[in-house]
Amino acid sequence: MTFDWMKIPYALLTLFIVFNFGLLLTAFIAKIGARAGRRHGIPIWQNYIDLIKNYGQRSSITHGVMFYLGPVFRLTGGVGLLLFVPTIYGSEMFSNLSFAGDLILALYFVFFGTLGMALGAGESGHPHAAIGITRGLAQVTAAELPLALAVFAVALQYQTLSVTEIVAAQQGGMMNWTMFTNPLAVAAAMLAFLGSMMRPPFDVVLAPQEIPIGPPTEYHSAYLALMQTNRAIFPIAKIVIYMNLFFGGATSWPEFAVKVFLIYLFSAFVGVCFPRFRVEQSIRWFLIWAVPLGVLSILWV
Amino acid sequence: MMTSLAHWAMAAGFVLILIGFYGALTNRNLLRMIVAFCIADTGVNIVLVAVGHMRGRTAPILDSAVPVADAVSRIIDPVPQALVLTAIVIGLGVTAMMLAYALKLYEKKRTLDIAKFTELKW
Amino acid sequence: MEPIMIKNAIALLLLAAVGAIFVSLLAGYMPDEQLNLTARYYAERTAQDIGTANIVTAIVVTYRGLDTLGEVTVLFISAAIVGLVLAQGRLPTNVPGSPQQPRVPVGELLSTGSRLLTPLILLLGIYVFVNGHLTPGGGFQGGAIIASGMLLLLLADPLKHFSHRLIDVIESISGLLFVGIGVLGLLYAGGFLDNRLLPIGTLGELFSAGVIPLIYSLIGLKVGSEFSSMLASLSETEEA
Amino acid sequence: MVSPLYIIAVALVAAFLLGLLKEERRGLAYSVTLVTLALMSWISANWLWLFISTDAVPVEIYTAGTAPPFAINLRMGLVEAALTLLINLTGLISGLAMKDSLLRQGRRAMAVWLVAVMALSGIVLTRDMFNMFVFFELAVIATAGLVLISEHIRNDGLTLAAGFKYMITSQFISTFLLIGIIFAYHATGTLNIDGMANTSLVLLNGGSIAFFLMFIAIIAELKPFPANGWALDIYESADPAFSALFSAATGAAALYAADKLLLIGGAEWLPIATGIGIVTFVAANLLALPQTHDRRLLGYSSIAQTGLILVVLGQRDILGEHTLFIAGGLLLSHAVAKAGLFWLSGLVAGRELNAWAALRSHPLLVFAFVTFICMLTGLPPFPGFYAKWELIHLLAGEGRIALLGLILFSALIEAGYLFRWFGYVMKRESPAEPVDTAPHKTAAVLVAVIAAWGLSFLWGELAGALFGRGNILLALPLLFALSFLLLDPLPAWLKNTLAIAGMVAWFYLTYTEYDPLRMIFAAIFLIGGALTLLASYHAHGKRIGFYPSAMLMYAGLAMLIRATSTFDFFVAWELLTVGSYFLILRGKHSEPHALSYILFSLGGAFMILAGFALAAQGAPHFSLASLQELAQPLAPWVFLLLAIGFMTKTAAIGLHIWLPGAHAEAETDVSPMVSGILLKAGLYGLIMLLLTMGRQNFYGVDLVNAMLWIGAITALIGNLLAIFQEDAKRLLAYSSIGQMGYAMFGLALMNHLGWLMALMFVINHYVYKSMLFLAVGGVAKRTGTREMYRMGGLITLMPLSFIATLIGIIAVSGVPPLSGFGGRWIFYNAILTSEARLPMIILFLAGPIAFLYLFRLIYTIFLGQLKDEFRRVKEAPFWIILPQMIYVAILLVVAVVPGLVLRHVDAYLDQFFPNGGLSWDGMIITSDFGYWNPIAIMIIVGVIFMTLFSWLLFVNRRAQKVKQFNIVFSAERPFRPETTHFAWNFFAPYRKALGFLTLPLVTLFWSTMTDFLHTAGDLTRRFYTGNGQTYAYHLLGFVIIVYLFGMGIQP
Structure with a gap:
């Protein structure tokens, strides 16, 4: 088996673009959120400042091996997820490392970072970390379900699990997007999307007010920096999957930017409009509203 | 059809059995039960003998009255008679056993009431 | 309704059903006009094969000798058990040494009568079993008569002791001989308890019918001793 | 040959001789008694040998030198020889066991004993009806007498009362018998049984009532329900050695008498006998359920067994020539086992079932007990097993399904x-009074044990001769397992080495025989089994009982995969079931769980048996492969029965309640065996079933589709229940339920990838579940608790266990890059081609739930706050860690090169599912829908991870570990780990949201069922008031009911 070594610099390029895009986008979204709440919000480059500061700081504290590795897992998950999915359709350059596996790989790799992070936070011994994790895991089981159903519907629809092929099938006009060919699946998936973005009404996991900062309570300095890096990359990586599956993918970086922004905005929009659910409420909500949509989408195909 | 002696004897035997059974079923006194069984036994024996009876024949003993050659047409069926002998003796053995039991039971509890010996159950 | 009445009613109900079974037996019963296969065989063959005048005896002692052996054994173990059990325990109130209740004296008539009658009764018993193959009667009847003699003695003198040892020996030896003769039949004649170990002799004579008189005598002795043993055991429970 | 008459003559001579002896010469009298009994046994044995070794025809013995029917005749044939041998030997050994009381009571009691045995032999031998009556009466009087004279042992009057009740009953019986005999004589002109049979008595005038009276009298001697209160009282109160005779010998004689009567009665009476038998079998077993008195329980069991044999006699119209084999197998099993148990009860001081726990200190006696109950239950290799197999097959072949069902149901009760009793023996508190180990008493028990195994061998040979089956006892794996019984005194490590060597050697000897599918199972069962056994090196001492049990299970597993016929398969199935039961029972608190395990398993096994029987349709041989030739309407039923049977083992939902307790309470090294390995037996069964029978339509329901649903629901409920467990091993156990659900789902997809996924689950589940159970078991061993919230922070103290757990949970969860992901990937590919979409939704829900319990497992044990009491805890013992590390290595290898195994299976599956396989192109695995490159994934993830890790190391190289409580806490400083370790009720919100799905409805259902049975038994037994007169009412009522039935069916 021959390996095209040029894939590595290309992948790093993707990573670099997405990273910066992510930093700016999250700040921008935060600002929109603040404005919706009649606040001024952070400057657009705030994330860069935080990141540089945190990378610059040194910590002499660790709670143990898993604690130390937690952010590494987390970021590996984010980076890996990004790289296992092609970013730009039709571009050999930005197909990344998708040769390693298909959609299923991406979906399951989402959990890699989550699990590692949970373990790291768990070792800190901080009870709030554990509480946050239990809430997060509990919620994600319900939130993932509509997504899984939608993905399954899409895979059935296009008879493939390859992301590239799914995007290919949606080319040739907006009406070919899954959003229009299988609206139920997309609706289900987008509801699930809300649950996975850690924004209101599904952000009790982080619970910024009640519990200082949820699972990452104990992380600071370079640990935190790694996690912040991930926070820039990971949502984008996830949105890329949504984009590819449901919204026709992107054939160029500008299209990419617009689509990712809009999808991200959707969650922010819902977030500023709705109050927060408790965990059991959000589980029920997903099961009652999102899952039936997913079921219908499967039966529809 | 109840014409022959055998029928009457048999009926009497059956009645005795039923009387004996009734006594055994309704008397709570051990000794009375044993007596009831003796009555039933007697009934059984009568039935046994009655079955062997044949009208107008005589006892199965070969003597001057019943020569060997005529035996087939002159004697009644000897088998029930032999059987009843055994039955009587066995009945006697059983009765003796039951009496011994009654005695021992009385020794234990100073009562002959069968309803008082119900520790073992279920 | 009282429980006792319910019980009686159920008993009557059950017995009515059993009675119904009996009635149908009775209704279906037709006395034979001819001897059946088995009886005919006995009627025809007893005289020549067994040599007893009393066909019932032939059946009891020979044809169905195994039954008889069984019934003797029944008596044997009944006597053994009764003896064993009654010897084991006494009524708790009758602790040795406690004052005996005064007995009603036995009448003159009874005591004298018993002395007179007992030998006669014993003799009659012996006669009955020795002639069992010829006349009505046999070992069981004879044994019972002997035992009745014993009973008379006991009535006359309730304190009288029989030698259990003697009774046991008689009982056992007669039993042993009975089985022994049976086995000899197996070895030297047609089969177990075959009476033709000894010559059949002439029909109607005392010494005829092969070993039947012998066996019946043994049975008589055995039955007599067993009955006596039981009577003695039972009476001892009274006296002690 | 010595004439059989000598059996009678010798006994009588001796009895009369005893009368001559002096009362004081008790020793001599006792010797005479024993010698006589031995002589009687010898005569019977001689005859038996004659009939076995030659084709001799039965011999007629005439008495009085006259041919029947004019004189009494006896018959000595194979059956008679066997039965008289049984009777005489039982008499001899019981006489031995009763030594003390016989010596105390003296010669007369001995004479009665001899007469009793002789009378029973007489019942068997005689061919004359009236003679049989005489022998019966002799037996009755002797029995009553023995009861009467053994009374003084207890001296409480209870025995006396029981004896008197018996006498009352026998008075009624003998009345009926005599009336019956005389009218039968009148009707037929003969007293000879064969003569009566020849003249077809029942058809003659009045003959049927006469026959009925004889029949009912003999049947009443069999203690049929409900006319059997007296018998129970005797069993409860008499000397156990006597009860042994009463149960084994009297029962055998009375059954044979009933058999003779059925000869007279002809075909019309067979249904009546069957009816009485089955009612008795069911009712007596039901009534035995609430018993706590050991001997009364044995009494109920005796009655039940007699009922079963009566059923067999009543079914002779279809059993034909096999009646003897079947009835004999059941009868001898019953007789030997019951006699053995009664003798054993003579050793135990207490009368409560609990008191038998005293046996525990004597392994040999425990073995005896096990032998007896397995024999009674009809487990292989005992004769009852062969008999049950043939019986059920013949019944099924003739379509007597209701009877078959009742028999199996009752056998399960x-x-x-x-087995509940056995649980008491092994687990209940041992009473203060020790076991009475007088040599003569233990010898009796041991003789029964030897007889049990000897008969097993004999029946195996007979089965070989009659049906061409292999003798189970000659199966090498079983012999190997049994040899550990003899090796048990050796130290555990030595036995462990032998066991491992044996399993590996067996694999080496047989590996060429397996196709790739079987190879997977063979590898897991044998090599995998050997691997888990490595953990057993940690045990010290002798570990009595562990190796025979474990090797029995492995023997069953080894035989299972080599089985080609239904018979071999079922034998293996039963062996592995019972072996694993013994293993599970070893756990400290596993008594109730082991019981529910064995009950569910046996219930499932009976389903399988019924399924096989139905499939065979009376054919003596049925290969597993012929299952595919079955057609409607039979096939769906067979499928259903077999599927339920196998799903019991995989703990499908509804049948799963045994698993959590059984797996959790088992010993540390047993849990991986029963979870990682044993569960696969069920999957293997399902695979066999689906391979041969495929889809079946049952009244419009596609059964495979139903299985799909069951699999999905099982996966969901199993996972859901797992997240709410506080007990680590229970969590793993529930997780197994869920995992088996996945595997079942995969199989039920009935496509190439579905099967591949199921097989992948088979392998993966073995590896990670064994590993996790060992890891958790090691932790539990060190901490002394399995409650996860009591642990916490053990990562630094038990790092290796942590690593195993970490790798394990990653593998279970299916997160790339470990091997679990492969399973998920195949799963998604598999369902894409399936039509059934709804059940998948359930499975989608189940998937992520796994994360919840897995995180809980690792977090609450290894992360979080370390408790003060565990600060000195050490890493788990070396031998428990070693296999875990091997499993870690296996997982990593399989993760990188899954093709190592899967390729072959994939290719093999092509013959069943030609479409939809995978293509193995270099390192890339491609399906019709997607692709997957395990090595690439591993490398990419590894590189990213290492890069970031290096980066963190670079920037954060000076990080030092801080103290436990050095955490940022809202406004106060935690100081107690207990209050800071968030672990209890971990997923409270989840319970609020979905807890309703975990309501223990299934448990409720089954406990209601068992409660119902218990209550039914408990209420019904009130009907035995203890009053002898009431029993007479029962008897008369019984007679009348049977009469109405019997006359109703007469033409």
């Missing part, structure tokens, strides 16, 4: 109380 019987197994229930017997």
Whole structure:
């Protein structure tokens, strides 16, 4: 088996673009959120400042091996997820490392970072970390379900699990997007999307007010920096999957930017409009509203 | 059809059995039960003998009255008679056993009431 | 309704059903006009094969000798058990040494009568079993008569002791001989308890019918001793 | 040959001789008694040998030198020889066991004993009806007498009362018998049994009532329900050695007498006998359920067994020439086992079932007990097993399904109380009074044990001769397992080495025989089994009982995969079931769980048996492969029965309640065996079933589709229940339920990838579940608790266990890059081609739930706050860690090169599912829908991870570990780990949201069922008031009911 070594610099390029895009986008979204709440919000480059500061700081504290590795897992998950999915359709350059596996790989790799992070936070011994994790895991089981159903519907629809092929099938006009060919699946998936973005009404996991900062309570300095890096990359990586599956993918970086922004905005929009659910409420909500949509989408195909 | 002696004897035997059974079923006194069984036994024996009876024949003993050659047409069926002998003796053995039991039971509890010996159950 | 009445009613109900079974037996019963296969065989063959005048005896002692052996054994173990059990325990109130209740004296008539009658009764018993193959009667009847003699003695003198040892020996030896003769039949004649170990002799004579008189005598002795043993055991429970 | 008459003559001579002896010469009298009994046994044995070794025809013995029917005749044939041998030997050994009381009571008691045995032999031998009556009366009087004279042992009057009740009953019986005999004589002109049979008595005038009276009298001697209160009282109160005779010998004689009567009665009476038998079998077992008195329980069991044999006699119209084999197998099993148990009860001081726990200190006696209850339950290799197999097959072949069902149901109840009792023996507190180990008493028990195994061998040979089956006892794996019984005194490590060597050697000897599918199972069962056994090196001492049990299970597993016929398969199935039961029972608190395990398993096994029987349709041989030739309407039923049977083992939902307790309470090294390995037996069964029978339509329901649903629901409920467990091993156990659900789902997809996924689950589940159970078991061993919230922070103290757990949970969860992901990937590919979409939704829900319990497992044990009491805890013992590390290595290898195994299976599956396979192109695995490159994934993830890790190391190289409580806490400083370790009720919100799905409805259902049975038994037994007169009412009522039935069916 021959390996095209040029894939590595290309992948790093993707990573670099997405990273910066992510930093700016999250700040921008935060600002929109603040404005919706009649606040001024952070400057657009705030994330860069935080990141540089945190990378610059040194910590002499660790709670143990898993604690130390937690952010590494987390970021590996984010980076890996990004790289296992092609970013730009039709571009050999930005197909990344998708040769390693298909959609299923991406979906399951989402959990890699989550699990590692949970373990790291768990070792800190901080009870709030554990509480946050239990809430997060509990919620994600319900939130993932509509997504899984939608993905399954899409895979059935296009008879493939390859992301590239799914995007290919949606080319040739907006009406070919899954959003229009299988609206139920997309609706289900987008509801699930809300649950996975850690924004209101599904952000009790982080619970910024009640519990200082949820699972990452104990992380600071370079640990935190790694996690912040991930926070820039990971949502984008996830949105890329949504984009590819449901919204026709992107054939160029500008299209990419617009689509990712809009999808991200959707969650922010819902977030500023709705109050927060408790965990059991959000589980029920997903099961009652999102899952039936997913079921219908499967039966529809 | 109840014409022959055998029928009457048999009926009497059956009645005795039923009387004996009734006594055994309704008397709570051990000794009375044993007596009831003796009555039933007697009934059984009568039935046994009655079955062997044949009208107008005589006892199965070969003597001057019943020569060997005529035996087939002159004697009644000897088998029930032999059987009843055994039955009587066995009945006697059983009765003796039951009496011994009654005695021992009385020794234990100073009562002959069968309803008082119900520790073992279920 | 009282429980006792319910019980009686159920008993009557059950017995009515059993009675119904009996009635149908009775209704279906037709006395034979001819001897059946088995009886005919006995009627025809007893005289020549067994040599007893009393066909019932032939059946009891020979044809169905195994039954008889069984019934003797029944008596044997009944006597053994009764003896064993009654010897084991006494009524708790009758602790040795406690004052005996005064007995009603036995009448003159009874005591004298018993002395007179007992030998006669014993003799009659012996006669009955020795002639069992010829006349009505046999070992069981004879044994019972002997035992009745014993009973008379006991009535006359309730304190009288029989030698259990003697009774046991008689009982056992007669039993042993009975089985022994049976086995000899197996070895030297047609089969177990075959009476033709000894010559059949002439029909109607005392010494005829092969070993039947012998066996019946043994049975008589055995039955007599067993009955006596039981009577003695039972009476001892009274006296002690 | 010595004439059989000598059996009678010798006994009588001796009895009369005893009368001559002096009362004081008790020793001599006792010797005479024993010698006589031995002589009687010898005569019978001689005859038996004659009939076995030659084709001799039965011999007629005439008495009085006259041919029947004019004189009494006896018959000595194979059956008679066997039965008289049984009777005489039982008499001899019981006489031995009763030594003390016989010596105390003296010669007369001995004479009665001899007469009793002789009378029973007489019942068997005689061919004359009236003679049989005489022998019966002799037996009755002797029995009553023995009861009467053994009374003084207890001296409480109870025995006396029981004896008197018996006498009352026998008075009624003998009345009926005599009336019956005389009218039968009148009707036929003969007293000879064969003569009566020849003249077809029942058809003659008045003959049927006469026959009925004889019949009912003999049947009443069999203690049929409900006319059997007296018998129970005797069993309860008499000397156990006597009860042994009463149960084994009297029962055998009375059964043979009933058999003779059925000869007279002809075909019309067979249904009546069957009816009485089955009612008795069911009712007596039901009534035995609430018993706590050991001997009364044995009494109920005796009655039940007699009922079963009566059923067999009543079914002779279809059993034909096999009646003897079947009835004999059941009868001898019953007789030997019951006699053995009664003798054993003579050793135990207490009368409560609990008191038998005293046996525990004597392994040999425990073995005896096990032998007896397995024999009674009809487990292989005992004769009852062969008999049950043939019986069920013949019944099924003739379509007597209701009877078949009742027999199996009742047998299950019987197994229930017997194994419950065994649980008491092994687990209940041992009473203060020790076992009475007088040599003559133990010798009796041991003779029964030897007889049990000897008969097993004999029946195996007979089965070989009659049906061409292999003798189970000659199966090498079983012999190997049994040899550990003899090796048990050796130290555990030595036995462990032998066991491992044996399993590996067996694999080496047989590996060429397996196709790739079987190879997977063979590898897991044998090599995998050997691997888990490595953990057993940690045990010290002798570990009595562990190796025979474990090797029995492995023997069953080894035989299972080599089985080609239904018979071999079922034998293996039963062996592995019972072996694993013994293993599970070893756990400290596993008594109730082991019981529910064995009950569910046996219930499932009976389903399988019924399924096989139905499939065979009376054919003596049925290969597993012929299952595919079955057609409607039979096929769906067979499928259903077999599927339920196998799903019991995989703990499908509804049948799963045994698993959590059984797996959790088992010993540390047993849990991986029963979870990682044993569960696969069920999957293997399902695979066999689906391979041969495929889809079946059952009244419009596609059964495979139903299985799909069951699999999905099982996966969901199993996972859901797992997240709410506080007990680590229970969590793993529930997780197994869920995992088996996945595997079942995969199989039920009935496509190439579905099967591949199921097989992948088979392998993966073995590896990670064994590993996790060992890891958790090691932790539990060190901390002394399995409650996860009591642990916490053990990562630094038990790092290796942590690593195993970490790798394990990653593998279970299916997160790339470990091997679990492969399973998920195949799963998604598999379902894409399936039509059934709804059940998948359930499975989608189940998937992520796994994360919840897995995180809980690792977090609450290894992360979080370390408790003060565990600060000195050490890493788990070396031998428990070693296999875990091997499993870690296996997982990593399989993760990188899954093709190592899967390729072959994939290719093999092509013959069943030609479409939809995978293509193995270099390192890339491609399906019709997607692709997957395990090595690439591993490398990419590894590189990213290492890069970031290096980066963190670079920037954060000076990080030092801080103290436990050095955490940022809202406004106060935690100081107690207990209050800071968030672990209890971990997923409270989840319970609020979905807890309703975990309501223990299934448990409720089954406990209601068992409660119902218990209550039914408990209420019904009130009907035995203890009053002898009431029993007479029962008897008369019984007679009348049977009369109405019997006359109703007469033409």
